[in-house]
Amino acid sequence: MTEIFAPIAHSRTADDVVEQVEMLILEGVVRPGDRLPGERELARQFDVSRPIVRDALKDLEGRGLVVTRPGGGSHVADVIGEVFAAPVMDLMAQNRKAAADYLEYRREVEGIAAEFAARRATADDRALLADIIRRMEDAHARDDFAAEVAIDVEFHNAVGECAHNIVLLHTLRSCYRLLEDGVFLSRTLIYRTHAAEDELLGQHRAIYDAIVAGDAEAARKAARAHIDFVEQAMTNAERSGEWQRISQLRLRQRSLGRDRSTAG
Template structure:
């Protein structure tokens, strides 16, 4: 991890260290499962004694913001947590209308995020988005569906970060948790539709261009149009999957019937 921690210039107390790490978590700079530097290095970056640092880390762990693994380092805790209980997750995953509601909500939230990002993105934000888009393009050219889908989620994460709104950021992260937890298993089905990968890439490029170009209204529309396309494509992919399933069963039934008739005729 690069030096994201600032030297404590004045009192050099544990409270100062706690406040700085809390801010980095709240602002989304430190993310779930990020590993903190080793104690010696962290004390050096903060310019505090190791006893002061240990006191600060103990306080942060008591507040549930970090976890220490014996012999394995210190990590940012799962501050997003489980958005829904396991029974509710199972209900969401098994009922089609929940998926539609999820995408409807995402369409509005991501439209706002893209609009804010177009207004507020810094040069560093734009550099990060450019890196993500380059990786997305490379995965697309390799035909790596799974990696392209993962970078897709990363791209939307980054747009949320560029919006520079803490509540919006963590709301979006909780939404994407449903994807990373596999609640909507059929999201990869979209990539199997003819022309879908090319269309999705073009849509991400449109969102990216509007954000870096500082066009809030265009960015919002591009983000919302993207989710609408995903919604329609998922429905089409599900229908196509159902058709294929039925066709496969029909073929199997006809083949078995033909074999039985052939045996009876003999």
């Protein structure tokens, strides 16, 4: 297993351990829910004593960065959390303009993230994206809807990581939390047809190809075009749903009219 914690060379205090864990959280190397190695293993990787590791974990837990589960070890806390309070979330979920604003925001921010990723992605970043795209294509070939939808969010998160901008990374993670919670739109509606699934896969591939090629402009355009498609797909889904509702009402009304005519 690859070790992500580096030996501490100098003072070897709990503060040094805390600082290293903090940076790994900020840079998105460890994510909310990730389990940290056990105390003994951490002491070995940091090359410090177990009491120092214990003090560091206690400090991180006290600041809400790490949670310790009885019998389950230490995990990275949900440092993303909710972007908005629940009452505001409920209001926004019911507001059409909020949904439109959400997509407008994503269009701009994801365009920047893809552009930065094309400029800054390392060989390891490109390998990470390649693996995600491969799994996305495999899920698509198996017609595994649930897996493809989950990998969709994973891909966008990874692009944010490859941008190598801490603020952008966590802003996007907060943004995708709303997506995962289905606050503004249903991914089921977007992926509702095989044609849409094919189109979305092609869009993700275009973003990936541009990043790997180091073409910042193409990456930005591909990311923006993807959100344009999502926006149009949601509009079409809403219109289709409204048309279905109206047609059902029309059919019901005419059936009632025929019944009244027959009764008369």
